[in-house]
Amino acid sequence: MADAPSASPLLQPPPAGGKPAPAASRFARCSSHAHDELRSFRACLAWLCVDHSPSRGLAGAGSWAVFLLLAAAAPAAVRLLPTAGPPPPRPYDGQVQVSLTLAASLAYVSLRAVLRRSGGLRRLLYLDSLRRDSEDVQAGYTAQLARSFRVLACFVLPCALAEAAYKACWYWYYAAAGALGSPWWAAAACALEVASWVYRVALFFMVCVLFRVICYLQILRMAGFAREFGRFADVATVLQHHRRIREQLRKISHRYRKFIVCSLILVSASQFAALLSTTRPHAVVNLATAGELALSSLSLVAGLLVCLHSAAKITHKTQAMTSVAAAWHADATVHAFDNDQENPDPDLPPTAGYLAPANAYRVAAGEESGSGGDDDDSHSETSSLDDPKYVPFQANNICFQKRQALVTYLENNRAGITVYGFVVDRAWLHALFMIEFSLVMWLLGKTVGIS
Numbered sequence: 250m251a252d253a254p255s256a257s258p259l260l261q262p263p264p265a266g267g268k269p270a271p272a273a274s275r276f277a278r279c280s281s282h283a284h285d286e287l288r289s290f291r292a293c294l295a296w297l298c299v300d301h302s303p304s305r306g307l308a309g310a311g312s313w314a315v316f317l318l319l320a321a322a323a324p325a326a327v328r329l330l331p332t333a334g335p336p337p338p339r340p341y342d343g344q345v346q347v348s349l350t351l352a353a354s355l356a357y358v359s360l361r362a363v364l365r366r367s368g369g370l371r372r373l374l375y376l377d378s379l380r381r382d383s384e385d386v387q388a389g390y391t392a393q394l395a396r397s398f399r400v401l402a403c404f405v406l407p408c409a410l411a412e413a414a415y416k417a418c419w420y421w422y423y424a425a426a427g428a429l430g431s432p433w434w435a436a437a438a439c440a441l442e443v444a445s446w447v448y449r450v451a452l453f454f455m456v457c458v459l460f461r462v463i464c465y466l467q468i469l470r471m472a473g474f475a476r477e478f479g480r481f482a483d484v485a486t487v488l489q490h491h492r493r494i495r496e497q498l499r500k501i502s503h504r505y506r507k508f509i510v511c512s513l514i515l516v517s518a519s520q521f522a523a524l525l526s527t528t529r530p531h532a533v534v535n536l537a538t539a540g541e542l543a544l545s546s547l548s549l550v551a552g553l554l555v556c557l558h559s560a561a562k563i564t565h566k567t568q569a570m571t572s573v574a575a576a577w578h579a580d581a582t583v584h585a586f587d588n589d590q591e592n593p594d595p596d597l598p599p600t601a602g603y604l605a606p607a608n609a610y611r612v613a614a615g616e617e618s619g620s621g622g623d624d625d626d627s628h629s630e631t632s633s634l635d636d637p638k639y640v641p642f643q644a645n646n647i648c649f650q651k652r653q654a655l656v657t658y659l660e661n662n663r664a665g666i667t668v669y670g671f672v673v674d675r676a677w678l679h680a681l682f683m684i685e686f687s688l689v690m691w692l693l694g695k696t697v698g699i700s
Contacts, residue, residue, distance in 0.1 A: 290374075313458060320449055321350060344542065353453055362504075449521050467563050467567075517685060529696065
């Protein structure tokens with residue numbers, strides 16, 4: 250489905266000569282059409298039957314119906330399949346189905362919420378504001394949009410093939426043993442269960458990949474922001490860019506914080522339940538009984554790690570700007586008075602921006618103090634008072650204060666992905682890992698006696 254019809258096209262049609270349009274012109278307009286960068290995302294959402302239009306109607310009701318059918322009704326119907334004898338042993342199937350259904354429900358609700366809050370898929374991916382970025386950022390983000398589905402396939406496809414192979418072997422074994430009744434019912438149940446499993450896992454990974462793509466855009470912007478310090482830009486311009494990135498990171502954090510927290514709680518609870526069930530006395534743990542449990546656990550943990558890694562990476566890149574600004578400030582301060590007053594370096598940049606002190610000693614030809622050697626002493630004193638060599642101190646002092654103000658601002662306004670006030674950085678991940686590891690060791694100590 251298309252996004253809001255009030256916006257203008259995202260991509261302009263290619264020129265008659267066949268050459269691709271420049272990046273700035275390609276993003277000059279912002280509404281969606283069938284062949285823009287979002288076509289793969291829309292196709293994936295269509296296959297998942299997720300309504301991503303901001304309006305509510307019949308499409309939204311159909312999306313909910315498909316979700317309830319594949320995420321809840323299909324696993325329950327397979328469990329109620331009539332058998333010719335005692336049901337085959339599936340000790341961990343209930344735990345697997347509950348974990349996947351809860352993860353899919355969380356992903357589905359979160360995806361619809363962020364799409365509705367942002368105003369559509371295009372605005373969720375910040376394609377509206379991409380026009381103001383450099384061509385390097387636009388080209389890198391366009392390539393990442395095309396690459397994101399290869400990343401999604403790298404996660405979903407191996408798990409789907411492994412699940413299909415596992416289910417096919419399981420149903421074939423018990424159907425051959427006569428425990429499942431009609432082989433046609435067994436084949437239908439196998440196909441329905443695989444479709445339900447792939448749907449739920451793909452839905453969970455879809456939200457994680459969307460979050461990864463959005464974080465990648467901010468990483469590209471931070472890389473361009475870091476290069477601003479070497480291009481003699483104005484302090485006010487750098488400050489404006491940083492505020493813009495900080496505001497967008499705040500919006501991303503508010504949109505995804507509930508999903509990150511709930512995913513962390515859900516995955517941790519499912520892993521602890523799996524550990525508790527597999528370490529209980531007389532538990533039968535082998536590939537036939539616990540293979541699907543391991544596969545679902547791997548899928549959920551991988552999706553959570555994608556989110557945490559993306560959040561920690563953009564936070565690390567953003568906080569690293571403080572050290573870049575401090576190094577630039579120190580270098581500019583040290584070299585501010587290094588230019589020769591009598592023979593200024595012509596390779597220094599022109600007087601523009603916050604590196605102006607470096608060439609503030611330039612003196613126009615014929616105006617050097619000492620060029621008028623035949624003048625009297627009074628004229629010499631007057632010219633010495635008006636000599637432009639006294640200007641650099643004040644200019645350097647003003648520029649120093651600007652640089653210092655920028656460094657102080659960056660030190661006290663560190664941007665990044667936050668979760669209810671907690672910054673998702675490496676220290677936060679280390680603390681989380683230690684808490685999880687302590688709980689696992691405590692659980693193992695209570696079950697198998699590890700101390």
